[in-house]
Amino acid sequence: MKFLLYALLLAPSVLFGQIIQNESLSFEADSTSNTLVIRDARTNHTWTADLANCLSDADITKWGTLGQTSFDAFSITEITQRAEHQLKVTVKEARTGKGHSMIVTLDGPNVSFEVFTDDVGAPFAALGLPPMFTTNMKAGYLTFCDRSSGVLKKQDDTGVGYNEALLTVYGNTNCLNIPLVGVFDQTTGDAMMLQIESPLDANVRLSRKDGLIWPEPVWQCSMGTFAYPRRVTYRFIDKGGYVKMATLYREYQQKRGMLKTLEEKARDRPAVKRMEGAPILWAEASDAAFLKKLRNVGFTHAILAIESSPAENRKWSELGYIPLGYDSYGDISEGPLGFQSDSIQENGHMLPTGEMMTGWTTTDPSGRVIKQYYLRSSSKYLDAAMAYSQTRISEANRSGNFIDVMMAMTLMEDYHPKHTSDRKTDLKYRREVFQYYLQKGLVIGTEHGNDWGVDLVDYTEGGLSGPNWWIPGTNTSGWNAGHLRAPVSRADFSPEYLKYGLPTQRIPFWELVYHDCVATTWYWGDSAGWFGKVAPEIKTLKDLVTLLYGDMPLFWSEVKFDWKNDSAEHLETFYLTVPSMRDKFGVQMTAHEFVTDDLQVQRTTFANGSETVVNFGEKTFEYKGEQLPKNGFYCSGPNLQQRRVLRDGQLVTWVKTDQFFYCDSPAPIDELPLSISGRIVLFKMDDTQWNLVLTGAAGDTVELPDAALASQIGKTKYRVCGFDDEWNTTEPRAVDGMVVTFGNKVYALTD
Numbered sequence: 001m002k003f004l005l006y007a008l009l010l011a012p013s014v015l016f017g018q019i020i021q022n023e024s025l026s027f028e029a030d031s032t033s034n035t036l037v038i039r040d041a042r043t044n045h046t047w048t049a050d051l052a053n054c055l056s057d058a059d060i061t062k063w064g065t066l067g068q069t070s071f072d073a074f075s076i077t078e079i080t081q082r083a084e085h086q087l088k089v090t091v092k093e094a095r096t097g098k099g100h101s102m103i104v105t106l107d108g109p110n111v112s113f114e115v116f117t118d119d120v121g122a123p124f125a126a127l128g129l130p131p132m133f134t135t136n137m138k139a140g141y142l143t144f145c146d147r148s149s150g151v152l153k154k155q156d157d158t159g160v161g162y163n164e165a166l167l168t169v170y171g172n173t174n175c176l177n178i179p180l181v182g183v184f185d186q187t188t189g190d191a192m193m194l195q196i197e198s199p200l201d202a203n204v205r206l207s208r209k210d211g212l213i214w215p216e217p218v219w220q221c222s223m224g225t226f227a228y229p230r231r232v233t234y235r236f237i238d239k240g241g242y243v244k245m246a247t248l249y250r251e252y253q254q255k256r257g258m259l260k261t262l263e264e265k266a267r268d269r270p271a272v273k274r275m276e277g278a279p280i281l282w283a284e285a286s287d288a289a290f291l292k293k294l295r296n297v298g299f300t301h302a303i304l305a306i307e308s309s310p311a312e313n314r315k316w317s318e319l320g321y322i323p324l325g326y327d328s329y330g331d332i333s334e335g336p337l338g339f340q341s342d343s344i345q346e347n348g349h350m351l352p353t354g355e356m357m358t359g360w361t362t363t364d365p366s367g368r369v370i371k372q373y374y375l376r377s378s379s380k381y382l383d384a385a386m387a388y389s390q391t392r393i394s395e396a397n398r399s400g401n402f403i404d405v406m407m408a409m410t411l412m413e414d415y416h417p418k419h420t421s422d423r424k425t426d427l428k429y430r431r432e433v434f435q436y437y438l439q440k441g442l443v444i445g446t447e448h449g450n451d452w453g454v455d456l457v458d459y460t461e462g463g464l465s466g467p468n469w470w471i472p473g474t475n476t477s478g479w480n481a482g483h484l485r486a487p488v489s490r491a492d493f494s495p496e497y498l499k500y501g502l503p504t505q506r507i508p509f510w511e512l513v514y515h516d517c518v519a520t521t522w523y524w525g526d527s528a529g530w531f532g533k534v535a536p537e538i539k540t541l542k543d544l545v546t547l548l549y550g551d552m553p554l555f556w557s558e559v560k561f562d563w564k565n566d567s568a569e570h571l572e573t574f575y576l577t578v579p580s581m582r583d584k585f586g587v588q589m590t591a592h593e594f595v596t597d598d599l600q601v602q603r604t605t606f607a608n609g610s611e612t613v614v615n616f617g618e619k620t621f622e623y624k625g626e627q628l629p630k631n632g633f634y635c636s637g638p639n640l641q642q643r644r645v646l647r648d649g650q651l652v653t654w655v656k657t658d659q660f661f662y663c664d665s666p667a668p669i670d671e672l673p674l675s676i677s678g679r680i681v682l683f684k685m686d687d688t689q690w691n692l693v694l695t696g697a698a699g700d701t702v703e704l705p706d707a708a709l710a711s712q713i714g715k716t717k718y719r720v721c722g723f724d725d726e727w728n729t730t731e732p733r734a735v736d737g738m739v740v741t742f743g744n745k746v747y748a749l750t751d
Helices: 001-012 243-256 264-269 270-275 286-294 311-317 378-394 423-438 496-501 511-513 536-549 563-584 704-712
Strands: 019-022 025-031 035-040 043-052 053-061 067-070 073-082 086-092 099-107 110-117 140-144 151-154 165-169 180-185 192-195 201-210 210-219 231-237 280-282 301-304 322-328 331-334 356-361 371-376 398-405 443-447 457-459 517-521 552-557 589-594 603-604 611-615 621-623 626-628 632-637 640-647 650-656 660-665 678-686 689-691 701-703 719-723 739-743 746-750
Touching: 019 073, 019 086, 019 099, 025 073, 025 086, 025 099, 025 110, 035 231, 053 210, 067 165, 067 210, 073 099, 180 210, 180 243, 192 201, 192 210, 192 243, 192 286, 210 231, 231 243, 243 511, 243 589, 264 270, 270 322, 270 443, 311 322, 322 378, 322 443, 331 356, 356 739, 378 423, 398 423, 423 443, 511 517, 511 589, 536 563, 536 603, 536 611, 536 632, 552 563, 563 632, 563 640, 563 650, 611 626, 626 632, 678 704, 701 704, 704 739
Parallel strands: 280 301, 280 552, 301 322, 322 398, 398 443, 443 457, 457 517
Antiparallel strands: 019 025, 025 035, 035 043, 053 067, 073 086, 086 099, 099 110, 110 231, 140 151, 140 180, 165 201, 180 192, 192 231, 201 210, 331 371, 356 371, 589 603, 603 611, 611 632, 621 626, 626 640, 632 640, 640 650, 650 660, 660 678, 678 689, 689 746, 701 739, 719 746
């Protein structure tokens, strides 16, 4: 009898449902209703997928991406139990009769689908299996990383952005830089994470059912065929929401060997340690005098993206900076093998149509194209790196290299007859270039940062920005972040940009996974300093998001930013974000939470005990006895105290570490003996010198207690120097008395 029952259990069924289950989940394939059903015993959620309308085909654009999609009714033709927790479900398309199958496996709270087609070598474009799973949630949200730290969108939100979208895994825009989409209930924390485990030829489709947005996988052809089995796993979560999702994905990446921390990277390449407390600063060789001034008002460390001479680069390196090279392997114009130069016909990337693929364009302010680049084949990237890296990097005395575009560009197929490659091979070629530069001991940065390369880079530029700066506002001739044109009016900003820049529409999902592995900053034309004149509230918001996430600010020198008129605003960004970044550099973000129901008060915590609370809302919020007004914050860490709070109804801001002190207050604060009326900044330059910045003081003279100064700088005896017009220190004067008098200037406190 037992043998007969087991035989029946394993026999195929086409007339009724078949179930597999474990302690957490059950999965049922029902040929009668033509549905797939997952039941979560912990949350009592039932997830249902209907095979009546599955994505079955798509046009392929000349760029190799999916275009117009079409759908068909699929029917279950066979269900076979292969093991205790595994079923094989076979389906057929109604219109074409094509057959596909899914091997479904339960593993704890996870359901995996391995998808096959009957003829892997037959012409193929796209397939949506398994179909969309839906359930009932009280307050459902979607989250994913679309060239961003993390998008947050309510499922019933019909406003702009992500209503009907096809997100390409490891794409450029409309993409996923982490191969997953999560759905969670904000009230309970119950969640489902759709994780693409065959990410190189994959998309996730977002579409509505009964007014709510849900995700589903869409598999894309590889060189015109299905080529190989595809795998997706649905991870079901009982409480924990997006933070638990990030934890699970981090564990997955750790098992795959992709989770390499900045501490580990610094052991292999000591230059990485210099990133601690170092923002990005784009500058020109002509900025030498400006940079000397900037160093004396606080920029004592920076990743300095500057085209300087080898001697100048050596000097900056000796001061503790990271002189950075700029590199780009994709974009080329016709010429000999070299930097952005190559034979387009021989070494260019060829589209399926036989055309050579175009790349970046340079334009004038009116949008007229000045120069059109083409794309180099990734099979030739390493040849180019080896051809000119010695001159541009090693002989130039650079300790870092920014490789633009390569980790932002969509993975592509090359149809050139001399170097044909699929996306898997394209990825291999790209990784080889990063590995080549790692062997040189360099700090490596890149644009955007798809997570196929997080083990290879140290910082990514643009993850804080997201993709929506690509979408122009009604004024199309104004701001252009890619071409570094400053905003001229609020009409420059699209509704999508304004919406998904809000803190209530974003979460630090990327940081929850990778904060200790990769530093993250804003896109070079979208950092805070571009917005002070036209939209100061955007500038403030960007500073606060950088602070909350413990991320890296990005600056431009006088070549792009108006330091002459806006220096106080740019320096405020530095003073408020860099000490926090230093406190959390290479430290895991352990949690992010919305403290209030309106999502306006948010809190992050880190593995070293640091926490940051920011109030983005209009209402004052009390936290640990402090009153946080709109844009107020409370930060603490092993070596950080930072506040923007109300004291007696007045706004006061301060930052204090062992090497830095900043305070901006209408009057002195009793607990901070170095506070004044106005702004004071005191920071360590090196072991022999601290600089005191009093240009923001309210009066012409400032009196500071000698004991308080001595305590902060750790020296009982010191002398005071001023600076001349070229930022050289003047003759020092001794300190005599209990109070030291200063003017409204910058001073050096020296041994």
